[in-house]
Amino acid sequence: MTAPTESETLLEVTDLRTRFRTPAGTVRAVDGVSLTLDRGRTLGIVGESGSGKSVLSRSIMGLLPKRNVTCEGSIVYDGREISSLPPAERRKLWGADMAMVFQDPMTALNPVIRIGRQITEGLRFHLGLDRRTANENALALLRSVGIPEPERRMKQYPHELSGGMRQRIMIAVALACGPKLLFADEPTTALDVTVQAQILNLLARQQRERNMAMVLVTHDLGVVAGRADDIAVMYAGQIVEKAPTATLFANVRMPYTEALLASIPKLDEPRRTRLKAIPGRPPSLIDPPPGCRFAPRCPYAQERCHREAPPLRESEPGHVYRCWYPVGVEPRRDGAADRTDTPTPTGAR
Amino acid sequence: MTLARELGKRFLSLAVVLFLVTLFTALLISMVPGDPVDTLVPLAESEEADALKAQVREDLNLDEPLHVRYASWLRDFVFGDERGEHFGDYFRVSGRDPVSNRLAEALPVSLQLMVYSQVLALVVAIPLGVLTAYRAGSLFDKVTNTGAFALMAVPTFVLGLALAYYIGVWLNWVPPSGYVPFGEDPVEHVRRMVLPSLTLAAGQIAVYMRLLRSDMVATLQEDFIQMARSKGISDQRVLWRHALRPSSLTLLTVAGMNVGTLIGGAVVVEVIFSIPGMGTAISQAIFERQYVALQSFVAVLAILYVVVNFAVDILYAVVDPRIRHARARN
Numbered sequence: 001m002t003a004p005t006e007s008e009t010l011l012e013v014t015d016l017r018t019r020f021r022t023p024a025g026t027v028r029a030v031d032g033v034s035l036t037l038d039r040g041r042t043l044g045i046v047g048e049s050g051s052g053k054s055v056l057s058r059s060i061m062g063l064l065p066k067r068n069v070t071c072e073g074s075i076v077y078d079g080r081e082i083s084s085l086p087p088a089e090r091r092k093l094w095g096a097d098m099a100m101v102f103q104d105p106m107t108a109l110n111p112v113i114r115i116g117r118q119i120t121e122g123l124r125f126h127l128g129l130d131r132r133t134a135n136e137n138a139l140a141l142l143r144s145v146g147i148p149e150p151e152r153r154m155k156q157y158p159h160e161l162s163g164g165m166r167q168r169i170m171i172a173v174a175l176a177c178g179p180k181l182l183f184a185d186e187p188t189t190a191l192d193v194t195v196q197a198q199i200l201n202l203l204a205r206q207q208r209e210r211n212m213a214m215v216l217v218t219h220d221l222g223v224v225a226g227r228a229d230d231i232a233v234m235y236a237g238q239i240v241e242k243a244p245t246a247t248l249f250a251n252v253r254m255p256y257t258e259a260l261l262a263s264i265p266k267l268d269e270p271r272r273t274r275l276k277a278i279p280g281r282p283p284s285l286i287d288p289p290p291g292c293r294f295a296p297r298c299p300y301a302q303e304r305c306h307r308e309a310p311p312l313r314e315s316e317p318g319h320v321y322r323c324w325y326p327v328g329v330e331p332r333r334d335g336a337a338d339r340t341d342t343p344t345p346t347g348a349r
Numbered sequence: 350m351t352l353a354r355e356l357g358k359r360f361l362s363l364a365v366v367l368f369l370v371t372l373f374t375a376l377l378i379s380m381v382p383g384d385p386v387d388t389l390v391p392l393a394e395s396e397e398a399d400a401l402k403a404q405v406r407e408d409l410n411l412d413e414p415l416h417v418r419y420a421s422w423l424r425d426f427v428f429g430d431e432r433g434e435h436f437g438d439y440f441r442v443s444g445r446d447p448v449s450n451r452l453a454e455a456l457p458v459s460l461q462l463m464v465y466s467q468v469l470a471l472v473v474a475i476p477l478g479v480l481t482a483y484r485a486g487s488l489f490d491k492v493t494n495t496g497a498f499a500l501m502a503v504p505t506f507v508l509g510l511a512l513a514y515y516i517g518v519w520l521n522w523v524p525p526s527g528y529v530p531f532g533e534d535p536v537e538h539v540r541r542m543v544l545p546s547l548t549l550a551a552g553q554i555a556v557y558m559r560l561l562r563s564d565m566v567a568t569l570q571e572d573f574i575q576m577a578r579s580k581g582i583s584d585q586r587v588l589w590r591h592a593l594r595p596s597s598l599t600l601l602t603v604a605g606m607n608v609g610t611l612i613g614g615a616v617v618v619e620v621i622f623s624i625p626g627m628g629t630a631i632s633q634a635i636f637e638r639q640y641v642a643l644q645s646f647v648a649v650l651a652i653l654y655v656v657v658n659f660a661v662d663i664l665y666a667v668v669d670p671r672i673r674h675a676r677a678r679n
Contacts, residue, residue, distance in 0.1 A: 063579055067486065094581030102579075108572040112594045112669055121590075122580040157670040173580065 010181060010213045011037040011060070016073035018052075018059045025286035029055040031237035033073075039180065040211040044224030044245070046260070047234035050282055053217045054103075056234070057183040060215075061098055062090045078180070096126045099174035101203075103186040105166035109158040109173075116154030119173050126177045141172040145202060164195035168202065175206055182207070182214045188223065200227060221260055225249065230318070233257045236283050236293040239312070243319035251328060253321035256294045292324065300325055351676075363655045370651040371426075371644050375419045378640055385638035386411065389440055409440065422644055436649075437641035439634075448645045451630055456649065458528060459626035462618070463611050465542055466549035467604065474554045478561025478600075479588050485566050494562075497555035505614050509548040509621040517544060526623040545622040549614050553607060557600055564596040571595075594668055601668065605661030608654050 018030035029052045037043050047053040058064050059071050062082070075083040077097070082090060102108035110118060119141060120134035129137065135154070142150035145168040158166055167187065174182060184203060188196035204227055207214050216224055224231055225245065232242040233256065241254035252258045262276045280297040283289050289296060295305040304324055312320045315329070386405050392398035406412050410421060422437060429435050436448035477497075481490040517525025523540045531538040568574065569592055577591040578584075616628035623629075627646060634643040666673040 061579065063575060091581050091583075094579050096581060100576075100579045102572055102576055104572060108576045110573040110577065110591050110595070111671055113591070121577075121582060125580070125582045125586075157674070159671050160674065170576070173576070177581075 008038045009036055010039045010078060012076040013060060014074040016056070016059060016075065018055055018064065019070045021068040027285045028237050028288065029285060030059055033239050035232060035239065035242070037213050037215065039213055042207065042214045042216055042228045044228030044231040045215060045217045045234060046219065046221055046224060046231060048219055048282065051234040052237040053234045054185050057100070057185055057215055057217055061094065061100060061183060063100070095122045095179065096177045097179055098181040098183065099179040100183040100185060101170050101174045101187045104190040105163055105170050106190065108170060109166055111158055114154065115156055115158065115169055119176055122173065122176045141176060145172045163191050164198065167191060167199050171202060171206065178210065180212055182212055183217070184214060185217045186219065222264065233260065236288055237285055238293065238322065240294065241321040247316065247319050251319070253315055253319070253326040253328065254323050255298050255300050255327055258327050292322070359659050363652065366655050367648055367651050371423070371648050372419065374644050374647045375415060375640065378635070378638070378643060379415050381638070383638050385440070385640065388637050418640065422641055426645065426648060436645035439639060439642045448642045451642065452649060455625060455627045455630040458624060459615055459619070459628065462542065462545055462549065462615055462624065462626055463608070465546040466553070466611065469546050470550040470553035470557055471604070474557035475561060478558045479565060479593060481558070482562045482565030482569060483588055494559070497558050500551050501555035503551070505548060505552065505617050506621060508551055509618055512544045512548055513621060528624045545618045545624060549611060549618050552614070556603065560603055561596060561600050564599050565592060568592045568596040597668060598665060601661055601664055605658045608657045612650050
């Protein structure tokens with residue numbers, strides 16, 4: 001892995017903060033996230049429901065509604081600060097420069113518009129193609145995402161296709177105008193297990209062929225393990241650990257990441273082994289705990305963890321984590337010996 | 350085959366609706382005090398007059414009990430009388446006249462009024478509904494909604510009279526009453542129809558707008574709207590091409606059912622603006638106790654109502670391909 005030169009950087013996000021104003025209070029859905037992504041590379045963003053991973057990709061793209069939402073921080077795309085662009089300028093990037101594949105193919109395609117038009121719409125809008133050329137492009141796209149009988153599919157409606165087919169269509173829509181950056185927001189969560197791998201392989205192949213960067217958002221570490229160059233683990237609106245994939249799996253630092261890994265059931269375990277769920281629930285993003293946000297659920301949490309928020313620290317080049325008492329770093333101070341024993345009672349703020 | 354079955358089902362429901370509606374009309378009007386013969390024989394009390402009235406009563410079968418009269422009307426309505434007339438006769442002092450003649454004059458006028466007001470209501474309500482949903486919660490949304498509520502609360506006859514007076518008489522922009530056939534003078538026709546159509550449309554605008562707004566607000570939360578936006582197409586295009594059609598099913602249903610309300614409203618509006626349509630014909634038939642004519646008018650409007658709602662059912666399939674395919678499978 002060579003160090004990226006300046007021009008290889010496609011996306012640089014610095015201290016991004018997204019807040020939702022709700023009747024219950026201000027939700028800090030994304031709270032100070034920084035990341036960089038080089039051209040043609042894949043960043044996996046992993047986290048459980050409500051960790052802010054979907055909001056993060058929507059914030060970077062600028063897709064969130066304007067009402068009751070504030071988005072601060074710097075987003076430099078292709079050498080250009082886009083966070084301050086007027087909405088109309090920002091929209092020009094959508095589809096043409098950055099595109100998104102949505103989670104649920106059953107609901108993300110318009111039920112009353114033919115497949116063909118949903119694909120050609122962007123082509124005609126951004127590239128100004130005439131109907132015939134756009135149709136030809138759409139056919140080629142459908143073929144490249146592995147849709148049989150593309151001519152017939154063009155005239156069909158989404159409800160006439162299976163979930164896997166629809167996700168392929170969605171990918172075709174996202175790829176139509178040749179974006180340089182693709183956000184895949186849990187692209188396989190709603191699909192059958194047998195189809196998941198096909199869709200992920202399709203995304204990987206398209207990405208390679210187009211030298212497109214991809215942000216792969218998922219709650220499943222298994223999905224990103226073999227596919228992402230770097231992995232960022234999100235918890236309660238923050239990145240809690242980020243590293244090149246191999247480094248992350250070899251030297252987990254953050255207890256949350258460790259718990260995520262441990263919660264994956266393994267085939268070689270004896271039958272009826274209890275699933276290792278992470279106890280408790282993610283904290284409220286309206287009023288997060290003052291210390292480490294994972295502390296209430298962390299088996300290693302110390303007094304300091306509840307009191308003081310840990311900063312992002314770097315353990316080796318490219319590997320950052322947010323923890324006072326990282327996994328695998330000895331000596332662990334005060335009481336680290338009982339790390340495998342009873343977790344500190346939750347809510348000890 | 351499926352089409353034949355569908356049509357058969359529709360025909361059956363039409364028959365049931367017609368039977369019930371006309372039966373109730375017959376029952377209701379028989380309860381209204383007054384005697385049609387008094388209108389037809391406008392003579393002072395005398396033996397001669399009484400004899401004449403008895404004669405007329407017998408001629409018109411008015412001496413028969415209600416169920417016999419109804420059955421005879423129904424028979425004529427379905428099979429036609431000896432002349433082949435289905436709607437019976439309209440009796441006047443000057444003689445009798447087939448109701449079909451009266452229908453031929455009045456029905457087209459009312460249809461024009463209803464179509465104009467419905468088109469006007471939709472043309473105003475759809476953009477307002479779309480824009481208020483797009484700007485939900487904004488000042489524009491609030492003002493428009495309040496205005497719509499106010500409009501809904503104003504009774505038709507108040508609005509009609511107010512428009513006729515202020516715009517027709519006071520400002521003198523358009524004639525406050527009367528009717529000119531389109532074929533005679535198109536410009537004058539439109540000028541005369543503006544106020545009645547507007548009066549009839551006003552209440553509908555509010556209802557349609559609010560319906561579309563609430564469905565549209567729900568649609569705009571859908572994933573496929575996010576998806577459409579993420580393609581980078583304009584908001585206008587997202588609203589009109591992607592969001593409107595999936596949001597319009599309720600609107601369509603209510604617009605179809607509203608034909609009933611429109612007929613009721615048309616009676617008032619036609620009387621206020623002196624338009625010789627079905628409303629005027631019906632109110633005249635009521636005042637003159639024209640049982641046969643009234644039943645025929647009501648039956649025709651009931652047919653219209655059922656047919657329009659059948660058309661709406663067909664339109665569902667045009668608007669939503671999922672319904673189209675579900676139907677094709679059955």
